[in-house]
Amino acid sequence: MLGSKIAWDDTVLPFQLDASDIRGRVVRLDGVLDQILSQHAYPDEIEALVAEMALLTAMIGQTMKLRWKLSLQVRGDGPVRLIATDYYAPTKEGTPGRIRAYASYDSSRLMPRVDPFSQIGKGYFAILIDQGQGNVPYQGITPISGGSLSACAETYFAQSEQLPSRFVASFGKSQLPGEEAEWRAGGVMLQKMPKASPFVAQPENAEENRVLRADDILSEDDFEDWNRANILLDTVEDMELVGPHVQPTELLVRLFHEDKPRVFDPQPVEFGCQCSEDRVRESLSIYSAKDIAHMTTEEGVVTADCQFCGAHYVLDPETLGFKAEDKQDGDGD
Template identity: 40%
Template sequence: MQPAHDYEPDDVVLPFAVENADVRGRITRLGPLADEVLRRHAYPEAVSHLLGEALCLLALLGSTLKIRGSLSLQTKGDGPVRLLIADCVSDGGGKVNLRGYAGFDREADYTGLDHAFSRLVGQGYFALTIDPGGDADRYQGIVALEGASLSECAERYFLTSEQIPTSIKLAVGRVYAREAGRFAPEADAGHWRAGGVMIQHLPRRQDLVRAPEDPLDEHEDWRRCRILMQTASEAELLEPRLASEELLYRLFHEDGVRVFPGARAVFGCRCSRERLAGLLRQYPREELAELLQDGHITGNCEFCNEAYRFTLEELVPEMAP
């Protein structure tokens, strides 16, 4: 394995290759980024866990973009979490901007649903959309919301839409100060973290390519790497003092693993006061007047929860005295 890079361990996505197998992958540990996104919303724990997984998954996928463009992940179902959206924008030079939000039933009881993916999202679809920007066409792939986790939905997407055998492991949770213990009594104590590993079988020899309709006919190297990756524990994926390179060595040291320069992941919302004002100005004056509360119209960004306040005169200049 190559020496560790000059990155902080958090909010970085590292590509890697298992040396003696046709397996490529990515690993990420989201610390400040995950904590900022999830704290901005104060969702129920189960909803926060689900959004954290989406952010982590999108960091793994979005860092593969080699051009300036965007990638978005969406689930839409008939469960209490009716909508889950995460998107990222790549600068094409080693940095991705991530954001996300969840649309959910605020009256539902989420007790004990932290890992109950199917009960949270219900039936619906999982979609990935790539937008290269400019005049290039967007590409969208959609699969049914089938599987016991968001990871399984993504694995199914890659197998059916891209014909690439893929295995993904995600973990989300709060990490507390040692003196407070791992499970502190305060509901809002601790910092959110997310971690994930993704590997894909990308054989260089055509005779090793397996038909997607025959998933049991796996190559031995791929089967072994998939089993080894799944041994990564939630604690290992979330531990801030365990470097990603060290975890990869624990998993694949028998074959050898090579780590490549990574991409920095940062929180980045594209909302602005000017953009929201432009949207509000499309409404008739009468409807804007009905939205007034204490002399202001307030709008919140779904992604970052930033609140913007406007007077009616700011939106309809001709009404200014």
């Protein structure tokens, strides 16, 4: 058991079901999720949403040919105002992808022991892809719907990418004998691989602005394979997802052995934040000296905190803004 726990913690395993043209990912987040949540003292309801969002981010991020960053955001008008996650692509083959996440919420409106998803209210689920300097960022948005963050992701891929997708996630704290309780999370993603033709099936008499589902964009020939894979995935148990007793490869054989699962090289993931003093200075470079003065504390400094990792920066206001003095070079205005 210990060997499988070490081998598969914080790992994304890509796979393909050769008999049904379905690709997928099995994800385990353990130490990563502990690090994300240990940066904050979130209530249970917020921890659950952040855990699910981090799982989705790991699954989706690994499917894309990223050069830099994938971001997921949920914004709502309920007690849960914002959940934001980032997935940074590996810098080179064999290195980990990096994940960070945080949430903003109104503690006075948050309702204990009430379904966390319902406390987002009305809003949107967004995916943002930033391929780095010189590239125009992509943003896709879909309304909050479906009863879970996983369902929102499924709607996004059906609506924006015309790609039938399914996400199953499980998460919570567990405790092995003689050890402290730790977060464990696991999930499976399925996506029906697109055909060469750019056309997809469209429902007859479809309403304008109707939110699409996977069934709406599947041809009649593909529906049977997709339906069977989803029925099989519905049989998965929480403990099979979070482990550590069932390895991801064993899980795939249990669920999809008739569909000829084929696995690829696993991708490690870790907690990682891109914040730095230089990035803080860059974000403040658009402000005037008057604006910077309003940000200056009674102690005569400007402070900034990273919402993701908790890093605290203390800066000299005279070195900030677009008219800042460069004290290192001794230049004035």
